[in-house]
Amino acid sequence: xxxxxxxxxxGGVSAAIGLARLGxxxxxxxxxxxxxxxxxxxxxxPNAGRAIYGLGLRDxxxxxxxxxxxxxxxxxxxxxxxxxxxxxxxEKYGAPSVGVSRLALITMLADAYGADxxxxxxxxxxxxxxxxxxxxxxxxxxxxxxxxxxxxxxIYSTIREQLIGGVRFRPNNHHxxxxxxxxxxxxxxxxxxxxxxxxxxxxxxxxxxxxxGKAYWFGSVSGGDTVEDFMSFFxxxxxxxxxxxxxxxxxxxxxxxxxxxxxxTPYKWTHGRVTLxxxxxxPMMPDxxxxxxxxxxxxxxxxxxxxxxxxxxxxxLHYETDRYPAxxxxxxxxxxxxxxxxxxxxxxxxxYEEEIETVQT
Ligand SMILES: Cc1cc2nc3c(=O)[nH]c(=O)nc-3n(C[C@H](O)[C@H](O)[C@H](O)COP(=O)(O)OP(=O)(O)OC[C@H]3O[C@@H](n4cnc5c(N)ncnc54)[C@H](O)[C@@H]3O)c2cc1C
Numbered sequence: 538x539x540x541x542x543x544x545x546x547x548g549g550v551s552a553a554i555g556l557a558r559l560g561x562x563x564x565x566x567x568x569x570x571x572x573x574x575x576x577x578x579x580x581x582x583p584n585a586g587r588a589i590y591g592l593g594l595r596d597x598x599x600x601x602x603x604x605x606x607x608x609x610x611x612x613x614x615x616x617x618x619x620x621x622x623x624x625x626x627x628e629k630y631g632a633p634s635v636g637v638s639r640l641a642l643i644t645m646l647a648d649a650y651g652a653d654x655x656x657x658x659x660x661x662x663x664x665x666x667x668x669x670x671x672x673x674x675x676x677x678x679x680x681x682x683x684x685x686x687x688x689x690x691x692i693y694s695t696i697r698e699q700l701i702g703g704v705r706f707r708p709n710n711h712h713x714x715x716x717x718x719x720x721x722x723x724x725x726x727x728x729x730x731x732x733x734x735x736x737x738x739x740x741x742x743x744x745x746x747x748x749x750g751k752a753y754w755f756g757s758v759s760g761g762d763t764v765e766d767f768m769s770f771f772x773x774x775x776x777x778x779x780x781x782x783x784x785x786x787x788x789x790x791x792x793x794x795x796x797x798x799x800x801x802t803p804y805k806w807t808h809g810r811v812t813l814x815x816x817x818x819x820p821m822m823p824d825x826x827x828x829x830x831x832x833x834x835x836x837x838x839x840x841x842x843x844x845x846x847x848x849x850x851x852x853x854l855h856y857e858t859d860r861y862p863a864x865x866x867x868x869x870x871x872x873x874x875x876x877x878x879x880x881x882x883x884x885x886x887x888x889y890e891e892e893i894e895t896v897q898t
Contacts, residue, residue, distance in 0.1 A: 538562065538849065541673055541683035543661045543696055545572065547639075548815025548832030549689030550646040550655075555592050555840030557650060564681065565650070566673070568660035568690075572647055574640035577719045577792065578753025580605075580732065580745055582889050585830035586632025588837045597645050602635035603746045607731040608886040615776030618736060621886035630894060634886070636732070636745035636753065638719075661690065664699045666809040684849055686811045687839070689832075692797065694817035700808045709796035709822055712757035716767050718790045722752040725782045732885075735777050740770045742779050754782055764791055798822050798872055803865045807853045814839065819864040821871040825888060831864050867893065 538561045542549045545567035557563045567573075581602065589598045604627070610618035627633045647655065659679060664686060665672040671686035688696025697704070727733040727744050734743030742756030758770040771779045798820050806813040815832035835856075842855035870892045883891070 539683045541681060541686045542689055544689035544691060545655050546689060546691055547643060547829050548835060550650055551592060551833050551836035552687055552689060552814060552839050553650045555836050556843060558593060559840055559844055566656045566659035566661060570657050572643050574643050577639060577717050578747040579637050579639055579829055580826040581635050581637055582830050583626055583630035583632040583634060584893060585833050588833035590632060591837045594649055597649060601641040601645055601748060602637045603748050604633040604635055605730060605732055608884055609731050609733045610884055611735050613735055613737045613774045619884045621884050623886055636747045638747040661695050664696060664811060666811050671810040688813040688817045689815050690817050692816040692820040697813055697817050700811060701804045705800040706797040707800040712759060713795060715755055715757055715794045715796060715823060717755035717792050718786045719751050719753055720782060720786055722746050722750055724785050725752050726778050735779060742771060764788060796822055798868060807857045812853050819868050821868040825871045827867050827871060831867055835860055
């Protein structure tokens with residue numbers, strides 16, 4: 538079976554690994570000239586770890602991921618707000634909660650698939666969908682035909698646009714932007730086995746270790762549009778490491794991401810021989826840190842669907858039946874969190890256990 542995958546992000550490359558190991562003839566196309574690792578770091582939960590292990594990448598993942606034993610929350614004055622012990626999660630849930638560098642993760646996945654097999658510089662511009670195949674056209678004039686085409690081309694998916702037209706992106710009115718950067722872990726003076734967050738009405742910032750002596754900080758400020766707004770919000774938090782952490786961060790290393798999900802009734806993913814996965818299928822607010830996790834679970838589900846039957850249409854139906862309700866449930870949980878203030882909201886580790894782990898298998 539010839540499978541085309543559009544997009545070499547975390548979703549597309551992990552799907553390629555699963556399907557290639559099943560014996561499919563997989564080709565991955567990426568518009569960028571090389572692997573992209575925007576966004577610095579990720580928090581991945583046991584459901585992500587289980588999916589990555591399920592794809593046969595246990596040793597590779599454990600080698601780059603930093604196990605988090607605690608989630609610590611503090612008030613701006615430095616007083617404790619909460620402490621969640623996650624040290625026993627590998628035994629309890631089959632994988633740890635981790636911090637990981639995006640670059641290390643996408644490099645690990647690309648190496649597992651075969652980085653030299655990814656067709657960089659290939660931007661999909663249009664798709665033709667037939668009963669028994671899909672044809673992909675690229676901006677460089679190339680044309681390729683597949684039995685199945687998977688749109689793993691992210692939140693602004695061209696493939697989705699081809700299938701269902703435009704969607705209405707819904708901004709996060711409470712925290713419009715996420716700011717983030719990588720710094721030296723030692724300079725932050727935080728617990729190297731914890732996610733450490735400081736929370737106030739109107740703004741918050743958290744740090745997680747991501748390996749190789751580095752940490753990833755990320756935060757949001759209500760109503761703050763510029764990096765100066767963001768930085769100045771934390772200047773009075775002098776009982777915390779934050780003013781120092783921000784002061785040692787080179788301004789050009791700071792990434793600003795607008796936060797969106799998609800408004801209205803979720804759309805169907807599979808149309809004929811084309812389907813969607815990852816952010817193309819279910820973009821979500823990052824408040825539960827589940828977007829990449831859900832993309833890995835999609836990859837495992839696709840692999841399992843095609844392992845179950847040789848009937849391509851049936852396999853695509855299996856995949857969408859398995860993943861559509863579960864992923865859209867997580868989209869809704871993430872959206873709910875996004876529109877509330879941080880104070881008084883349950884710690885993310887508690888939300889993960891209550892809203893994700895007990896519901897997802
Ligand atoms: C601020 C922020 C923080 C986050 N933190 C977390 C977290 O801690 N944990 C977590 O699990 N998730 C997190 N996420 C979500 C996570 O980043 C995404 O869900 C995940 O990266 C989606 O992977 P993907 O492969 O579906 O899409 P992407 O990573 O967006 O990859 C899509 C790929 O497709 C390529 N592409 C696009 N268009 C075309 C085209 N026409 N032709 C060819 N190629 C194309 C792109 O160049 C890109 O390489 C966060 C998101 C944000 C915004």
